[in-house]
Amino acid sequence: MNGNQRGQNNENLIEKEFFKMKTFIVYDLDSKMPVAVGEQVSAETARYCASVLTGIFHENLLAEEIDLEEQITH
Numbered sequence: 719m720n721g722n723q724r725g726q727n728n729e730n731l732i733e734k735e736f737f738k739m740k741t742f743i744v745y746d747l748d749s750k751m752p753v754a755v756g757e758q759v760s761a762e763t764a765r766y767c768a769s770v771l772t773g774i775f776h777e778n779l780l781a782e783e784i785d786l787e788e789q790i791t792h
Contacts, residue, residue, distance in 0.1 A: 737759055738759070739758065740757065740758065740759070740760075741755070741757050741783065741784050742755070742756065742757070742758055742764035742781045742783055742784065743755050743781070743784055744780070745780045745781075745782065746779060747779065753774065754771065761783065765779045765781045768781070
């Protein structure tokens, strides 16, 4: 493997870790009810997307990361 290929592999690993999708449940803080479930790269992005879809102001939303694999195995 030449130096360029090694560099490309390192960049690919960094990109995969940096943009790793996570699963979030987004709650409305006023009603304390879940309003969205989905995958995003961050809680802030999950809140923003849920805000756009529901019309709820993003500061009234709380995004909680969940690990579906861990919950299934227990």
